[in-house]
Amino acid sequence: MNNSTASLRIILAQPRGFCAGVDRAIEIVERALALYGPPVYVRHEIVHNKWVVEDLRAKGVVFVREVNEIPDGAITVFSAHGISEKVENSAKLRDLPVIDATCPLVTKVHREAQRYEGEGREIVLIGHEGHPEVEGTSGRVKQGVHLVQDAKDVAKLKVNNPEKLAYVTQTTLSVDDTKDIIAALKSRFPAITGPELRDICYATQNRQNAVRELAKQVDLLLVIGSANSSNSNRLRDLAEEIGITAYLIDDAKSLQPHWFDAIESVGITAGASAPEHLVMNVVDAIGHLRTTRVETMPGEAENTRFKLPPEVTGERPLKTA
Ligand code: SF4
Numbered sequence: 401m402n403n404s405t406a407s408l409r410i411i412l413a414q415p416r417g418f419c420a421g422v423d424r425a426i427e428i429v430e431r432a433l434a435l436y437g438p439p440v441y442v443r444h445e446i447v448h449n450k451w452v453v454e455d456l457r458a459k460g461v462v463f464v465r466e467v468n469e470i471p472d473g474a475i476t477v478f479s480a481h482g483i484s485e486k487v488e489n490s491a492k493l494r495d496l497p498v499i500d501a502t503c504p505l506v507t508k509v510h511r512e513a514q515r516y517e518g519e520g521r522e523i524v525l526i527g528h529e530g531h532p533e534v535e536g537t538s539g540r541v542k543q544g545v546h547l548v549q550d551a552k553d554v555a556k557l558k559v560n561n562p563e564k565l566a567y568v569t570q571t572t573l574s575v576d577d578t579k580d581i582i583a584a585l586k587s588r589f590p591a592i593t594g595p596e597l598r599d600i601c602y603a604t605q606n607r608q609n610a611v612r613e614l615a616k617q618v619d620l621l622l623v624i625g626s627a628n629s630s631n632s633n634r635l636r637d638l639a640e641e642i643g644i645t646a647y648l649i650d651d652a653k654s655l656q657p658h659w660f661d662a663i664e665s666v667g668i669t670a671g672a673s674a675p676e677h678l679v680m681n682v683v684d685a686i687g688h689l690r691t692t693r694v695e696t697m698p699g700e701a702e703n704t705r706f707k708l709p710p711e712v713t714g715e716r717p718l719k720t721a
Contacts, residue, residue: 406664406691407690407691407692407693408660408663408664408665408666408686408690408691408692408693409618409664409665409666409692409693409695410665410666410667410668410683410686410692410693410694410695411614411617411618411665411666411667411668411695411696411697412667412668412669412679412683412694412695412696412697413607413610413611413614413667413668413669413670413697413699414610414696414697414698414699414700415603415606415607415610415699415700415701415702416607416610416668416669416670416679417624417669417670417671417672417674417675417676417679418672418673418674418675418676419601419602419603419604419672419702419704420503420603420702420704420705420706421480421503421504421505421506421601421603421672421706422447422480422503422672422673423705423706424480424501424503424705424706424708425446425447425479425480425501425503426446426447426452426456427708427712428477428499428501428708428709428712429442429446429456429461429477429501430456430459431708431712431713432475432477432499432711432712433459433460433461435712435714435717436475436718437460438459438460438461439460439461439462439474439475440460440461440462440474440475440476440477441461441462441463441464441469441470441471441474441475441476441477442456442461442462442463442464442476442477442478442479443463443464443465443466443467443470443476443477443478443479443483443487444463444465444478444479444481444532445463445479445628446461446463446477446479446480446501447479447480447673448625448626448628448629448630448632448671448673449625449626449629449671449673449674449675450626450650451626451650451651451674451675451678452673452675466487467487467490467491467494467496468490470491470494470496472494472496473496473497474496474497475497475499475718476491476496476497476498476499477498477499477500477501478491478498478499478500478501478502479501479502479532480501480502480503480506481502481503481506481531481532481533481536482502482503482506482507482509482510482532482533482536482537483500483502483536483539484535484536484538484539484540485539485540486539487536487539497711497718497719498718499709499711499712499718500709501709502536503571503706504706504707505571505601506533506536506537506571509537509568509569509570509571509595510536510537510540512568512595513525513537513540513541513545513566513568514540514541516566516568516593517541517542517543519564519566520564521564521565521566521593522543522546522559522560522561522564522565522566523541523543523545523546523565523566523567523568524545524546524547524548524557524559524565524566524567524568524585524592525537525538525545525546525547525548525567525568525569525570526548526549526567526568526569526570526573526578526581526582527547527549527569527570527573528549528570528630529547529549531570531572531630533570533571533572534547534570537568537570546559548581548585550580550581551580551581551583551584553581554581554584554585554588555584555588557588559589562588562589562591562592563591564591565585565589565591565592565593566592566593566594567582567585567592567593567594568594568595569594569595569600570630571600571601571604572601572604572630572631572634572672573600573604573630573634574600574601574604574605574608574634575600575605576605576608577634578600582594602702602704603631603672603702603704604631604634604672606699606700606702607631607635607669607671607672608634608635608638609700610669610697610699610700611623611635611638611639611667611669612638612642613697613699614639614667614669614697615638615639615642615643615644615646615667616642617665617667617697618644618665618666618667619644619645619663619664619665619666620644620645620646620647620659620660620663620665620666620667621636621639621644621645621646621647621666621667621668621669622646622647622649622655622666622667622668622669622682623635623636623639623646623647623648623649623669623670623671624649624650624651624668624669624670624671624674624678624679624682625648625649625650625670625671625673625674626650626671626673626674627648627650629671629672629673629674631671631672631673632648632670632671632672632673632674633648635648635669635671636648639667645659647659649682650678651678651681651682652678652681652682652684652685655682655685655686655689657689660686660689660690666686668682668683
């Protein structure tokens with residue numbers, strides 16, 4: 401029977417939280433601060449997490465929207481989401497000392513798009529309008545891209561040559577998110593080509609698989625992540641599609657005590673840019689509202705690590721003013 405005096409089962413998703421690309425991006429900025437000293441300028445939020453951004457800002461990072469806001473000679477870091485060629489060139493023109501924290505999986509999508517363009521194909525990009533990764537990938541191909549956000553957009557597509565088309569995807573969409581859109585593309589343009597499914601980000605897919613499993617076992621799901629984090633929003637949406645209540649929260653301060661009044665179990669996950677200590681703080685805060693028993697679901701072990709750029713390992717020091 402549901403009641404608030406019985407103990408509340410908390411199940412932690414596995415995997416959850418930081419992916420290898422986010423880990424790497426944050427480490428790049430931390431190492432840049434240690435090696436070159438503050439201020440370090442980062443174009444765009446290094447990763448989409450309020451806590452991470454505030455923490456780095458307190459350590460001497462200045463976040464800017466555009467390269468022209470960065471003073472001459474200042475250490476410049478590009479965020480994990482990737483950048484367009486135009487942005488890269490604007491930094492080169494000013495000879496800014498740049499460290500690129502673009503996730504290698506995003507770079508891989510850039511290369512795919514360029515390879516397809518080299519084959520004379522128009523590119524269809526499956527992604528969210530306005531997302532920095534979409535802006536970066538769009539700006540890597542000379543002819544620009546056709547952006548589609550859902551299967552309905554596919555019906556409206558106007559292309560020059562249906563025989564010469566390719567698609568690429570935003571990495572924070574999973575295989576499941578894109579499969580209907582890809583099916584619609586293939587149905588309308590049978591000659592379209594695209595990457596193997598394995599090109600889609602492992603972290604996005606693993607976190608979604610875990611939520612799909614967890615949502616079957618709990619009454620409520622909490623997703624720790626920021627409102628502008630695409631993959632965190634998707635985790636919340638996924639739980640709702642499965643039919644349970646789910647909230648996307650920045651941290652323990654966002655918890656509402658009444659959420660836990662008449663439930664027996666709560667699942668907790670975190671988006672790929674949300675640090676683990678926020679998860680632990682939420683667990684502790686729930687423990688002040690109810691007696692809890694905490695367990696972690698069995699899940700996929702992740703051991704992906706990406707190499708750091710030489711400018712932060714001492715292999716190739718940056719030329720600074
Ligand atoms: Fe890279 Fe995937 Fe993490 Fe994005 S979610 S930073 S693509 S590993």
